[in-house]
Ligand SMILES: Nc1ccn([C@@H]2O[C@H](COP(=O)(O)OP(=O)(O)OP(=O)(O)O)[C@@H](O)[C@H]2O)c(=O)n1
């Protein structure tokens with residue numbers, strides 16, 4: 117008998133050793149390559165900005181991954197705190213109180229930002245139109261207020277970077293940066309979104325228009341180079357055209373003869389309050405128009421008439437002179453409106469309350485809605501909205517009318533361009549406003565040139581390393597072919 121034995125060539129000691137070493141080598145190579153290039157565990161950095169507006173102050177905390185400062189869309193708002201009480205400019209007579217008012221929100225920030233990051237966390241305060249007006253009226257008072265908030269902020273463990281009044285251009289331009297940064301439009305080089313900001317004391321319009329190169333009105337031009345793209349931004353801030361100062365102007369318009377009472381079409385019927393002449397005219401927006409020999413007070417009684425309200429509101433805009441190719445109002449240059457717009461702060465508060473955030477509806481429907489809201493008796497309005505602050509509630513007829521008039525008559529939005537406006541409060545969790553853009557700019561977080569990115573994403577890198585390692589191993593095995601044991605199909609005859 118002959119014994120037939122087939123020997124598996126892969127079971128020789130040499131090949132087993134080679135295979136084991138090879139497998140260990142592959143695993144080691146891939147592990148080292150992957151571990152070495154693994155994204156590091158995320159550490160966060162923080163930044164704090166205080167928005168000292170005319171009507172109130174708000175604190176915002178931003179957070180971003182420590183390793184990737186330059187990546188767009190990576191900075192997020194993690195917390196906001198509304199300071200109790202009025203804006204800092206209202207403390208002109210008692211500046212220390214302006215500083216004190218910030219304490220609660222600052223303590224909250226101390227809790228929210230991890231202790232070991234406190235010292236490296238930049239803290240900024242930017243003041244807007246309320247302080248601009250106070251600075252016009254009484255510059256030493258505005259200096260005192262800034263000094264007081266400065267010494268209050270320096271008591272906290274953050275890296276204090278200063279408190280200052282922003283120019284209108286800065287306020288408009290940084291609002292535009294915020295909106296486009298949050299929408300990821302800057303790194304992508306996409307068409308940008310315009311920004312409409314309505315505050316209590318000023319209002320800003322900022323957008324990129326192909327027709328505008330800055331030459332016609334250099335004071336309205338801001339140029340940026342961001343992520344390798346050039347932007348020529350048109351921006352204008354109208355001081356006194358925030359909604360509180362605009363309301364003062366319409367009241368000034370109606371009290372020119374120093375009457376003891378007025379019938380105001382911009383307030384609901386049945387609404388009546390007594391107002392003080394000296395308080396009303398205590399603002400550079402109206403102080404030169406104060407009627408002489410007026411009594412101390414006047415009664416303001418609502419008449420609830422949208423059409424008449426719109427007439428009064430229109431009268432605070434001046435359309436008579438324009439030395440440029442075209443103007444918005446008050447002789448201010450404005451290029452052709454272009455692109456989508458984001459409208460935030462009071463635009464949003466008011467239009468959201470009035471259920472008018474849908475801009476696809478005809479302008480006529482917006483007017484109808486305002487008409488019916490304004491003519492609703494005050495008692496009924498109060499009953500329907502028991503949770504809304506009476507001060508806000510009383511002003512919505514005026515505010516809605518003012519917004520529509522500012523947009524259509526002031527900025528010349530028509531039916532088509534109106535439908536390109538989006539009334540927004542937040543974008544991806546961060547409030548729309550100038551604060552984020554301001555911080556990104558001051559921390560140099562938006563580079564002028566596009567940052568170099570690794571040619572491959574991490575997953576692609578891992579796959580390629582693995583495939584290469586396996587191929588090398590196969591090549592190695594094949595190259596050892598001469599050493600392979602004879603593989604014979606013939607049975608061995610013993
Ligand atoms: N729920 C709210 C909150 C605020 N407001 C009003 O909205 C206006 C503007 O608020 P804001 O954008 O916060 O203005 P400020 O930043 O304080 O003012 P500015 O930017 O002009 O300095 C104020 O008249 C305020 O009374 C409102 O109608 N409804």
Ligand SMILES: [Ca+2]
Nearest residue numbers: 169244315461
């Ligand atoms: Ca503001």
